[in-house]
Amino acid sequence: MEFVQLQINYADWENPAIKSRECYEVARKYGKPVIIMEPVKGGMLANPPEQVAEVFKKANPDASLASWAIKFAASLDGIITVLSGMSSIEQMDDNISYMKDFTKLSDKEEETIKEAQKVLNTIPLIPCTTCNYCAKVCPMHIGISGSFTAMNYLTLYKDMAAAKHQEEWLVGGHGLKKASECIKCGQCEKACPQHIEIRKELERVAQALGD
Ligand code: SF4
Ligand code: SF4
Incomplete structure (x- = not known):
């Protein structure tokens, strides 16, 4: 190399x-x-x-x-x-x-x-590392990390178009489902090494991005 x-x-x-x-x-x-x-x-x-x-x-x-x-x-x-x-x-x-x-x-x-x-x-972001351990256990194939990346864009840059673009690419573009389709089974939270309250955060994403 x-x-x-x-x-x-x-x-x-x-x-x-x-x-x-x-x-x-x-x-x-x-x-x-x-x-x-x-x-x-x-x-x-x-x-x-x-x-x-x-x-x-x-x-x-x-x-x-x-x-x-x-x-x-x-x-x-x-x-x-x-x-x-x-x-x-x-x-x-x-x-x-x-x-x-x-x-x-x-x-x-x-x-x-x-x-x-x-x-x-100091700007409060969702501390997701995109390890995608949650993705392996989600029965609904929700684009969890992509949704969080999009939400963090929105929090940081207040740029809805950029956040939506991230969501489109990282979630829909990868054949995954949007935050609003989460059935709140909680499987993902047991797998998350960052102990993120994924269900709560997904609700916030769905609301903010108007899913
Ligand atoms: S709570 Fe939602 S995101 Fe988490 S595993 Fe269940 S369906 Fe998937
Ligand atoms: S397991 Fe947690 S840190 Fe890893 S991608 Fe999922 S939400 Fe992010």
Whole structure:
């Protein structure tokens, strides 16, 4: 293997379902160069939760919110390239402005990222690691982890379209059933290592996403 391509961004650095940091550390341990994908988390970090945006705007009102995300990724050691999708000339101009003569994040900027991560961690999410042990025992084939991923998108980014898209892809797209079809048998909760109250959370998902 000549390189590894990893999903790395400041929001998923410690995310138990993505494990950006752990994957990166394994690649580094074996001396494998890294290509980074999803540095802006599919555009989500160009418009992060308000509390997070405030941290960045306070630190540097002129820097775009996407620039913090891309610079975080590009500042790591052992990186070949950072793949960042751009969908307008403005986004490309912004990207070029800080990547052309790239300088890594300063110590102060690193502190700002850490503060943003701390603020992100205070937003209450469903602590699902997408291990899918629950899926093995669910008699209704409910897309439990996909529903939770969608719900976490909604909680974090208040973006209903993105949450619905996640649900469509991770639940229906994988031939699974929506949260509202849960018959509340409780089998899944016995299998969940995170001790999530799955039935209650599925009810919340069904309500929030209008299943
Ligand atoms: S409680 Fe719902 S989600 Fe859990 S196993 Fe039963 S049907 Fe599946
Ligand atoms: S068992 Fe628990 S942590 Fe694992 S996917 Fe299901 S809900 Fe998530």
